Amino acid sequence: MTDTSRPVPNELLDQLFRHARSTTPFADREVTDGELRALHDLWRTAPTASNVQPLRLLVERSPEARARLGVHMSDGNRAKTLAAPLAIVIAADTRAGEHYPEIHPERPELRERWLSEPSASDGTRFNASIQFGYFVVAARAVGLVVGPMGGFTRRGVDAEFFPDGRWRSILVANVGHPGGEAASPRLPRLGYETVVRTV
Ligand SMILES: Cc1cc2nc3c(=O)[nH]c(=O)nc-3n(C[C@H](O)[C@H](O)[C@H](O)COP(=O)(O)O)c2cc1C
Numbered sequence: 001m002t003d004t005s006r007p008v009p010n011e012l013l014d015q016l017f018r019h020a021r022s023t024t025p026f027a028d029r030e031v032t033d034g035e036l037r038a039l040h041d042l043w044r045t046a047p048t049a050s051n052v053q054p055l056r057l058l059v060e061r062s063p064e065a066r067a068r069l070g071v072h073m074s075d076g077n078r079a080k081t082l083a084a085p086l087a088i089v090i091a092a093d094t095r096a097g098e099h100y101p102e103i104h105p106e107r108p109e110l111r112e113r114w115l116s117e118p119s120a121s122d123g124t125r126f127n128a129s130i131q132f133g134y135f136v137v138a139a140r141a142v143g144l145v146v147g148p149m150g151g152f153t154r155r156g157v158d159a160e161f162f163p164d165g166r167w168r169s170i171l172v173a174n175v176g177h178p179g180g181e182a183a184s185p186r187l188p189r190l191g192y193e194t195v196v197r198t199v
Contacts, residue, residue, distance in 0.1 A: 016140050021186060024145045026176030031086045035142065042138035048127040050110050051103050054096035055131035056167050058089040068160055073172065074151035081149070084174035089157060090135075090148070091167040092128035094121060128170060139175065147174040 036059065048054070060066050066082055069089070073081045081087050097114030104110055117123070132148075139146045149172045157169045 016137055020140045021145070021182040022136070022147050023182045023184070024147075025179045025181075025183070026083075026085050026145065026174070027179030029085060029177045029179075031144065031175055031177070035144065039135070039138055039142055039144065042141060043131060043135040046131040046134035048130060049123060050107075050114065052096050052114060052123070052127055053099070053103060053131065054092045054094075054124045055128040055135070056091045056093050058091060058161055058167070060087040060089065069157065069172070072153045072156035072160065073149070074153075077149045077151045077172070080147070081172060081174060084147070085176035086174070088173045088175055089161060089169050090128075090132050090171040090173050091162065091169050092124045093167055094124055095166055096124060096127075125168075125170060132171065132173075135173075143177065144175055145178045149173065 043055075044053070046053075046055075060069050066087055069087055070078050070082050095115065097111050100111035100114065101108045114123075136146045136148070152169075152172050154169050157172070158165070158167075162168065
């Protein structure tokens, strides 16, 4: 059994957090399917409500698919999306509850509850977003870098790639191997006193 009570080495904290940027330029190097599978083996461990796991990825590998995606990116994001080693549409499965017999075998009744809850769509997006946070950190752990982008037309991407309406886009993420320093220094992060209250 791994001892999970020990802090990981400082060097690893630098790689995962302190030195990691989401605005790092990419090296001219392919991201393989093997790397995406290794990454999935890590990010899929993210916690979600009742283990619902709604995150879905549409990997845009072919130039033809990338061009279809580019049409829906904002002007500021289009060129980098077309040039990135890989672009991935980060989406949520609005019927993720259908997997309950597989993902929570002792509680298959969760399927109906999740699929019929009025708040399911909020919950779906929220839980997929938690999973995406893990995706970003897992990518750093395997030597990749992720550039998330909210600047695109959601309705356009959904009509283009998810016409049956089951998956809905949340973000587009460029993924690659780091290829140098970020162009600008890291923006300040809020201090402890601002973001934490103790009662
Ligand atoms: C939800 C989300 C949306 C973002 N949208 C964009 C975007 O549309 N275009 C862009 O260039 N960067 C985008 N970013 C990247 C942020 O600007 C970046 O993560 C932030 O400035 C921190 O940069 P750092 O991780 O390098 O410190 C987005 C990040 C997130 C998490």
